[in-house]
Amino acid sequence: MKAFAALYRELDAATAIKRKQKALVEYLRAAMDDPARHASAAWAVYFLAGGKPRQLAPTKLLRRLALEEARLPEWLFEECYSTVGDLAETLALLLPIVDETEEATLDQWMRERLLPLRAAPEEAKYKSLCGWAHKLPQSQRLVFFKMITGELRVGVSRLQVAQALALAAGVDAKRMAQRMMGYTQAGRVPTATDFAALTAPASADEDEALKEGQPYPFYLAHPFQQPVEKMAEALGAVGDWIVEWKFDGIRAQYVQRGGQFQLWSRGEELVTDSYPELAELQRWLPEGVALDGELVVLRDDDYAAPQDLSGLQPFALLQQRLGRKVVSAKILRDLPVVFIAYDLLEQDGRDLREAPQEERRGALEALVVDATLRARDFGVTLPLRLSPLLTAPDWPSLYAKREEARALGVEGMILKARAGAYGVGRRKGSDRENVWWKWKLDPMSVDAVLIYAQRGHGRRSGVYSDYTFAVWSDPPEAPARALVPFAKAYSGLTDEEMRAVDAIIRKTTVETFGPVRSVTPTLVFELGFEGIAESKRHKSGVAVRFPRMLRWRIDKPVAEADTLQALRELLPAPHA
Amino acid sequence: MDLIKATPQGLYCSAGDFHIDPWRPVSRAVITHGHSDHARWGSAAYLCQRDCAPILRKRLGDVSIQALDYGERLDVNGVSVSLHPAGHVLGSAQIRVEYRGEVWAASGDYKLERDGVSAPFEPVRCNAFISESTFGLPVYRWRPQADIMEDVNQWWRRNAAEGRASALFAYGLGKAQRLLANVDASIGPIYCHGAIEPINDIYRAQGVALPATRLVAEAVGKNAFAGALVFAPPSAAASPWMRRFGEYSDAFASGWMQIRGNRRRRGFDQGFAISDHADWPGLLEAIHATGAERVFVTHGSVGALTRYLSESGLDAREMRTEYGEEEAESGAQEPEAP
Numbered sequence: 083m084k085a086f087a088a089l090y091r092e093l094d095a096a097t098a099i100k101r102k103q104k105a106l107v108e109y110l111r112a113a114m115d116d117p118a119r120h121a122s123a124a125w126a127v128y129f130l131a132g133g134k135p136r137q138l139a140p141t142k143l144l145r146r147l148a149l150e151e152a153r154l155p156e157w158l159f160e161e162c163y164s165t166v167g168d169l170a171e172t173l174a175l176l177l178p179i180v181d182e183t184e185e186a187t188l189d190q191w192m193r194e195r196l197l198p199l200r201a202a203p204e205e206a207k208y209k210s211l212c213g214w215a216h217k218l219p220q221s222q223r224l225v226f227f228k229m230i231t232g233e234l235r236v237g238v239s240r241l242q243v244a245q246a247l248a249l250a251a252g253v254d255a256k257r258m259a260q261r262m263m264g265y266t267q268a269g270r271v272p273t274a275t276d277f278a279a280l281t282a283p284a285s286a287d288e289d290e291a292l293k294e295g296q297p298y299p300f301y302l303a304h305p306f307q308q309p310v311e312k313m314a315e316a317l318g319a320v321g322d323w324i325v326e327w328k329f330d331g332i333r334a335q336y337v338q339r340g341g342q343f344q345l346w347s348r349g350e351e352l353v354t355d356s357y358p359e360l361a362e363l364q365r366w367l368p369e370g371v372a373l374d375g376e377l378v379v380l381r382d383d384d385y386a387a388p389q390d391l392s393g394l395q396p397f398a399l400l401q402q403r404l405g406r407k408v409v410s411a412k413i414l415r416d417l418p419v420v421f422i423a424y425d426l427l428e429q430d431g432r433d434l435r436e437a438p439q440e441e442r443r444g445a446l447e448a449l450v451v452d453a454t455l456r457a458r459d460f461g462v463t464l465p466l467r468l469s470p471l472l473t474a475p476d477w478p479s480l481y482a483k484r485e486e487a488r489a490l491g492v493e494g495m496i497l498k499a500r501a502g503a504y505g506v507g508r509r510k511g512s513d514r515e516n517v518w519w520k521w522k523l524d525p526m527s528v529d530a531v532l533i534y535a536q537r538g539h540g541r542r543s544g545v546y547s548d549y550t551f552a553v554w555s556d557p558p559e560a561p562a563r564a565l566v567p568f569a570k571a572y573s574g575l576t577d578e579e580m581r582a583v584d585a586i587i588r589k590t591t592v593e594t595f596g597p598v599r600s601v602t603p604t605l606v607f608e609l610g611f612e613g614i615a616e617s618k619r620h621k622s623g624v625a626v627r628f629p630r631m632l633r634w635r636i637d638k639p640v641a642e643a644d645t646l647q648a649l650r651e652l653l654p655a656p657h658a
Numbered sequence: 659m660d661l662i663k664a665t666p667q668g669l670y671c672s673a674g675d676f677h678i679d680p681w682r683p684v685s686r687a688v689i690t691h692g693h694s695d696h697a698r699w700g701s702a703a704y705l706c707q708r709d710c711a712p713i714l715r716k717r718l719g720d721v722s723i724q725a726l727d728y729g730e731r732l733d734v735n736g737v738s739v740s741l742h743p744a745g746h747v748l749g750s751a752q753i754r755v756e757y758r759g760e761v762w763a764a765s766g767d768y769k770l771e772r773d774g775v776s777a778p779f780e781p782v783r784c785n786a787f788i789s790e791s792t793f794g795l796p797v798y799r800w801r802p803q804a805d806i807m808e809d810v811n812q813w814w815r816r817n818a819a820e821g822r823a824s825a826l827f828a829y830g831l832g833k834a835q836r837l838l839a840n841v842d843a844s845i846g847p848i849y850c851h852g853a854i855e856p857i858n859d860i861y862r863a864q865g866v867a868l869p870a871t872r873l874v875a876e877a878v879g880k881n882a883f884a885g886a887l888v889f890a891p892p893s894a895a896a897s898p899w900m901r902r903f904g905e906y907s908d909a910f911a912s913g914w915m916q917i918r919g920n921r922r923r924r925g926f927d928q929g930f931a932i933s934d935h936a937d938w939p940g941l942l943e944a945i946h947a948t949g950a951e952r953v954f955v956t957h958g959s960v961g962a963l964t965r966y967l968s969e970s971g972l973d974a975r976e977m978r979t980e981y982g983e984e985e986a987e988s989g990a991q992e993p994e995a996p
Contacts, residue, residue: 094918097927154796155969161962162797167919175797175916224918543919577923 083188085109085119086126087222093130093236102238106130106246114250114281120274121189127280131243133266134232138196141231143208144173147215152176164536164597167543170227183219189274196229197271240266251281257288259299259506267352297335297346298372298427298435299506303328303496306519313477316513320480322500324439325472326424327492328520330397330613331378332404336421338364338371339431357419358409359465366453366464370431373446374504375423375469379403382420388454388468391422396491396654397627398615423450424469424496427504435504442504443471487523491654493612494522525610525628526652528553528644529635532605533565535587536598538572546587546599547580548572551609551629553622554645565603566646568622569611574631583634603640608633614652624649661755661762662788664977669764669788673757674737677701678764681980688739690766691750692717692831695981705732707741709777710749712860713831728777744768745779746934747832748861754782763948764788767981769933770940771803773836775866781947786954788977789945792935793913794959800913800937803840806930811842813909813928818846818885823906827892827926830854832934834889835861835868837911841887843869849877851890874902895924913937945972957981 092105113123148159154176166172186195195214199207218226228234240262248258261280265272282288308316317323333348343364345354354360357377379395386392395417403409403417426446427435434442450468457464472495474480480495487494497519505516530551538547549572552565575583583605590602610632617625623646662671668680668687676686683700690696690706692713697706703722706714711725726732728751731740741751746767753764763784772778800806810826817824828834834854841848850858850871858868874888883903892910894900900908907927914920915929936944941963945953954977955964967974 095928097925152796155966158796158962158966161959162795165795166797166917171918172797175799179799539919541919541922543917543923545923 083122083186083191083222083226084219085112086122086129086188087219087225089126090225090234090236091221093238099242103242103246103249106238106243107250110246110250110281113277117274117278119187120277121193121272122187124272124274124277124280125188125192127243127247127277128266128270128272129229129234130236130238131240131262131266132235133270133272134268135192135197135229136200136268137232138199138230139207139211141169143204143211144169144227144230146208147211148173148176151178151212151215160596165544167537167539168233170231170233171224173227174223177215177223179220180216180218182217184217185219191226191229193271247280251283253284256299256506257284260296263296263299264346264352297337297344298374298433298504300333300335300348300374301505301518303518303520306497306521310477310481313481317477317497317519318514320474320477322514324443324498324500325474325480326469326496326498327391327472327487327490328494328496328522329376329378329394329422329469330491330493331376331400331422334375334377334421335427336360336363336371336373336375336423337428338367338369341369356403356406356409359414359419360421362462363421363453363464363466366457366462367449368430370428371426371449372428373421373423374425374427375421377419377421379417380420380467381418382463385463388450388466389470391467391470391490394491396615397613398617398625418465420465420467422467422469425504437503438500439498439502439504440500484521484523488654494520496520522612525612525632526614526626527608527610527632528649528652529606529638529642530569530609531565531603531640531643532583532587532601532607533567533603534598534600542572542580545580546584547575549583549607549631551607552603553649554643557645557647558641566622568620568624568646568649569609569626569629571609571629571631574610575634579634606635606638606640606643607631608635614649614654616653622646622649624653659760661757661760661786662764664979669977669979671737671755671757671762674734674739674755676705676734676737676739678753679766679979679981686734688753689714690744690753690764691747693747693767696766705739707749707751709864710751712863713749713857716856716860742782743777743780745770745773745776748776748835748864748866750776752780752782754784760785762786762788763950765790765944767792767935768944769936770944771800773803773840773934775836775839775861776832779944781944784948784950786952787945787948787950788954788956789941789963790935790981791941791955791958791960791963793916793933793937794941794955794963796938798913798916798933798937799939800916800931800933803932806932807837807840807842809928810837810909810911810930811845813907814841814845814887817907821884821905823883823886823888823903825888825890825900825903825906825908826911827890827895827908828911829934830891831857833911833932834858835866836934837932838868838871838889839866841869846885846887847872847882849874849883849886849888851888851894853891854889877902895926 089109093102096102113119163172244258244262245255248255335346337344344352345357347353379399381393399417423446426442429445454464474483484495499515499517502516530553532549533552534550535546536548538545550567551569552567554563555566556563587601590604591599592602593600609629611626611629613627615625662669667677667682667684669678676688677684678688679690679696680687681698685702687701688705692710697714697717699718705724708725708727711723714723726741728741728743731738738756740754742754744750744752744766746769755762761784763782767790768779770779814824828837830853848871851874855873858871862868909928909930910926911930911932913931913933913935916931921929951973953967953972953974956977956979960976964974964976
């Protein structure tokens with residue numbers, strides 16, 4: 083634990099990627115040399131790569147610990163928490179300083195203490211936490227509480243962890259990415275053996291072993307943000323690209339090997355059980371395939387062809403399928419999920435990722451069409467579609483076609499280099515090779531008024547940076563019109579703008595409710611969002627997706643902000 | 659009757675007809691210390707502690723200054739005024755005011771820990787105490803100066819070993835000299851920004867032992883800064899001025915660095931939570947030691963400290979001033995009330 087806390091501080095201190103990498107590699111090499119440290123290092127990799135054990139202790143108990151141990155009134159604790167912006171850090175700062183401390187390894191902490199804690203009754207949990215807090219060295223407190231709150235992010239991406247591991251172990255980065263698939267899966271308890279396997283030299287047996295159920299690392303798309311006039315110059319001929327819709331669903335990989343199939347989400351969660359309707363695919367797809375695609379809700383009453391996407395439902399409906407432990411028959415009927423395939427990563431057990439995009443696409447079409455037709459012969463409609471190809475003679479025409487996206491309920495387009503391989507992660511070569519571009523629609527937007535502000539977390543801690551926005555209930559001529567809150571947003575401002583807004587909020591505060599301040603409405607922002615849907619849970623009757631500030635409308639008086647009517651006009655036409 | 663009141667010009671003692679750290683020009687200003695939000699320009703006459711006088715002169719130019727030693731009493735229109743060590747920076751003082759048996763003390767800014775440079779804080783017994791509250795939340799609890807200096811030394815040593823410069827941002831009056839006096843000067847050469855070096859000279863002239871420093875502008879040679887420690891004001895951070903240092907690691911020495919988010923937001927490699935203001939236990943201890951039955955809380959976490967003191971049975975009230983207010987509250991702007 084001491085070594086991990088030290089590594090955490092190093093990573094936290096270094097702003098340069100190079101220095102972070104160095105600290106990681108040094109830590110990993112030291113751990114590799116000492117088998118006694120393997121188990122702890124396995125946990126370190128797990129946490130740094132984004133692994134989160136299911137809740138070890140409820141935050142309620144952590145708050146109680148702070149209140150009772152630091153002997154603070156609750157209001158003062160809240161004041162501290164809102165200043166610090168992070169529960170683990172607040173605790174680390176507030177608990178009494180102790181003289182006698184005790185060392186335990188990260189593995190002991192996790193396996194012998196924290197994991198068993200979940201099963202303990204509440205009072206026992208609290209007693210344990212208290213006891214530990216009294217013996218924990220000061221320098222390990224922050225990391226300890228962050229392990230419990232699951233917010234151990236320290237500016238290191240999963241890819242960086244994989245690269246450091248690859249470097250330390252002397253194996254190829256792609257192979258390391260593959261070894262790490264599923265490593266941070268929920269419920270997983272990493273062991274010394276796992277760490278040894280991660281850092282072992284490459285072997286021939288491994289290729290076989292890796293195949294059992296392991297998905298391939300997802301290849302990610304980069305946002306394409308140049309204007310349409312620049313596209314020919316940047317990307318060459320439109321014909322060099324495979325163009326598809328960018329679906330607003332859940333990215334997933336369907337893997338079928340050894341008489342079994344698995345469905346993996348991009349977060350590397352095994353989600354097979356959440357989508358039981360996909361089990362049907364296994365009967366019709368051949369062994370040794372891996373498909374990359376998107377899970378969406380699609381009602382297929384009028385099914386015509388594999389590329390027919392009529393009946394595609396908005397993301398809001400798919401959301402109702404997320405995180406369900408039991409999927410009822412009613413849910414399956416009302417919210418049927420299909421897999422839209424757009425890439426073929428493995429066929430007949432062969433890794434196709436180095437083959438050109440175009441070739442993989444050809445093979446994918448043949449595969450999907452064949453399975454679909456055979457199933458049709460038996461009267462079965464497969465929950466499987468083929469992502470349609472979009473064509474246009476030139477970039478301006480394609481741009482015009484992109485406008486159809488909103489009506490279809492998709493986010494925009496994906497452009498894939500025809501000759502490109504299927505890469506790993508978000509790595510970027512030239513703009514024209516081996517790259518997937520996401521070319522999204524410009525967001526919808528309204529001019530909204532800031533009415534509440536709250537201090538932020540993490541990088542924004544202590545600054546009023548999280549805002550609630552409202553639009554007018556009625557047009558200006560209505561005498562009793564009011565501001566109706568409809569969205570919260572915190573991103574989009576520069577640090578400088580954030581500071582300026584922070585200062586205005588402090589000066590225009592009307593009331594303070596705990597961490598939240600209401601302000602005299604003076605600030606107008608152009609608020610962008612990706613989608614909008616009816617919502618009974620929101621006072622405004624609508625819910626928007628990914629709201630963020632596009633621009634601070636210093637020029638605009640509050641009275642000229644948009645109305646609820648303007649917002650509702652952006653709602654999609656009701657689906658059939 | 660209140661001996662000292664907050665007025666639009668500043669804290670005012672009507673019995674003696676003088677102001678304490680006024681923020682508008684007045685006829686007679688009693689000054690706690692030389693930071694710009696406490697020692698403002700434009701008053702007709704100034705009174706301050708002897709070691710503070712050269713700082714005031716440097717800051718305000720040729721103004722009328724009367725200087726007192728710590729503990730020396732001066733009669734001002736029948737009111738007895740004396741200055742007592744506040745431990746904040748060189749020459750910083752708490753102002754003790756006595757009139758007809760009633761004693762009030764205004765703290766200015768203060769800290770309890772001995773820093774080896776400024777005269778150590780001495781509690782002043784009084785009926786009413788006017789206290790700052792810059793770091794008036796329990797999350798502010800400083801580690802001992804020696805521990806933090808060890809961190810600074812370690813950071814510098816490691817940078818030096820790897821051939822980098824170490825840029826340490828610190829307030830030019832007080833903090834920079836405190837760090838200078840306590841850092842391990844054997845690690846390498848020390849350079850100072852042009853805004854800091856003149857203050858060093860004032861400190862040296864008053865007998866404070868500081869290691870040898872050179873002006874950044876006078877550095878010779880391409881690699882002059884490799885392995886060096888460079889002191890600069892926080893405003894220099896990420897400015898074009900920093901380009902001359904080549905590869906460097908930067909750090910900010912400020913109480914605000916106690917909170918990780920403050921450091922990350924400003925993108926410093928390191929934050930050293932070292933402050934010339936009292937931490938939470940320090941504030942409570944100092945307030946308790948005055949024996950005051952009334953406490954007025956100024957600039958900082960005014961609401962929280964006032965409420966906490968009230969709930970523990972003291973007659974505590976908020977007092978509005980214009981000392982470093984906005985910075986102190988947010989910690990987001992210039993992070994330390996100077």
